[in-house]
Amino acid sequence: MALLEVKNLTKNFGGLTAVQNINLEFNKNELIGLIGPNGAGKTTLFNLLTGVYRPSQGEISFEKGDKTIAIGKRKTSDVAELGIARTFQNIRLLKDMSVLENVAVSMHNKYGAGIVSTFFRLPKFYKAEKQVTDKAMELLKIFSLEKVVNEKARNLSYGNQRRLEIVRALATGPDILFLDEPAAGMNPKESSQLTKLIYQIQRDFDLTIVLIEHDMSVVMEVCERIYVLEYGKVIAHGTPEEIRNNDKVVAAYLGGV
Numbered sequence: 563m564a565l566l567e568v569k570n571l572t573k574n575f576g577g578l579t580a581v582q583n584i585n586l587e588f589n590k591n592e593l594i595g596l597i598g599p600n601g602a603g604k605t606t607l608f609n610l611l612t613g614v615y616r617p618s619q620g621e622i623s624f625e626k627g628d629k630t631i632a633i634g635k636r637k638t639s640d641v642a643e644l645g646i647a648r649t650f651q652n653i654r655l656l657k658d659m660s661v662l663e664n665v666a667v668s669m670h671n672k673y674g675a676g677i678v679s680t681f682f683r684l685p686k687f688y689k690a691e692k693q694v695t696d697k698a699m700e701l702l703k704i705f706s707l708e709k710v711v712n713e714k715a716r717n718l719s720y721g722n723q724r725r726l727e728i729v730r731a732l733a734t735g736p737d738i739l740f741l742d743e744p745a746a747g748m749n750p751k752e753s754s755q756l757t758k759l760i761y762q763i764q765r766d767f768d769l770t771i772v773l774i775e776h777d778m779s780v781v782m783e784v785c786e787r788i789y790v791l792e793y794g795k796v797i798a799h800g801t802p803e804e805i806r807n808n809d810k811v812v813a814a815y816l817g818g819v
């Protein structure tokens with residue numbers, strides 16, 4: 563059974579159909595690429611899968627324990643709490659908070675000590691605080707951000723801001739992580755380091771990762787399966803090898819690469 567399954571998903575914006583009758587499946591522990599030309603509907607699909615947009619038609623179901631949960635009508639915060647995390651194309655950090663605070667805020671729900679113990683600073687509060695800090699530091703180390711924990715997020719380099727975004731998403735303890743162009747704006751060295759990290763965290767954290775990425779070297783190197791979108795429709799899916807040799811894909815997207 564797939565971890566997340568999409569059936570006949572459609573999203574209309576007025577007269578424009580951004581996502582049209584899409585069917586797809588993401589399995590547990592898979593690293594999946596989502597590619598396609600500009601305007602193909604990739605971000606709209608992410609927004610549908612994470613509760614930002616309501617589908618015009620179709621179903622999204624998520625397996626949680628032994629339950630199948632319909633995502634289509636849930637709020638973003640509910641979807642996140644179920645174990646579906648994401649990053650955004652345009653970085654969305656708490657820019658005036660420190661790196662550590664950015665991660666701690668993401669973890670808040672998971673390790674929250676409750677309003678009473680927080681207010682009266684009961685032992686439970688300090689225990690929860692320490693748990694949050696330890697866990698945040700552990701994650702920040704994986705992304706080589708441990709030396710900048712006290713910096714304001716706005717002062718980080720662009721590459722580090724992108725990495726912090728991923729740490730914040732990971733800090734929510736997701737089952738599935740959607741990364742919207744994580745290597746955008748990075749230089750080739752940063753992008754290659756990030757590729758290795760994505761590969762590593764998918765394995766170490768037992769995660770399903772779905773990646774939108776224009777950098778073909780990243781997608782082809784790490785993804786086990788790839789879906790290709792064009793004009794809101796899935797025009798191909800398969801292994802990197804199959805996608806590389808698919809005539810429709812070459813014509814639509816890879817031709818110029």
Ligand SMILES: Nc1ncnc2c1ncn2[C@@H]1O[C@H](COP(=O)(O)OP(=O)(O)OP(=O)(O)O)[C@@H](O)[C@H]1O
Nearest residue numbers: 575578579580598599600601602603604605606607
């Ligand atoms: N909120 C919205 N209102 C109206 N049209 C929208 C909205 N969001 C997206 N669209 C349109 O839907 C289509 C798909 O856009 P989307 O951003 O999902 O594509 P994309 O594949 O992510 O593109 P890119 O690679 O450039 O980010 C585009 O024609 C876009 O203009």
